[in-house]
Amino acid sequence: MTQVKEFITAELESLLGRGFIATPDNEDQLLAFAKANNGSNDIILMYMAVQYGAKLAYENLLENMPK
Numbered sequence: 001m002t003q004v005k006e007f008i009t010a011e012l013e014s015l016l017g018r019g020f021i022a023t024p025d026n027e028d029q030l031l032a033f034a035k036a037n038n039g040s041n042d043i044i045l046m047y048m049a050v051q052y053g054a055k056l057a058y059e060n061l062l063e064n065m066p067k
Contacts, residue, residue, distance in 0.1 A: 005065060008058045016055050023051040 016023045021044055024030040030052050034045055 001065065005062065008062055012055065012058050016051055016058075019051065021047050021051070023055055024048055027052070 024033070030045075030048055033048060037045060
């Protein structure tokens with residue numbers, strides 16, 4: 001179980017935190033970008049949404065793992 005927790009923590013810190021395109025910290029940031037871009041840069045918006053979803057999934061896994 002420790003290895004899984006270490007893997008998830010590493011994913012959160014390295015891959016999601018240091019990409020070409022920033023991972024939104026929360027839904028409000030994602031929605032603000034979507035509103036500001038007015039339909040342009042949809043590929044960036046899609047990437048941000050995928051990254052945010054992955055971040056939520058990893059955080060949920062960490063919260064629900066046995067201690």
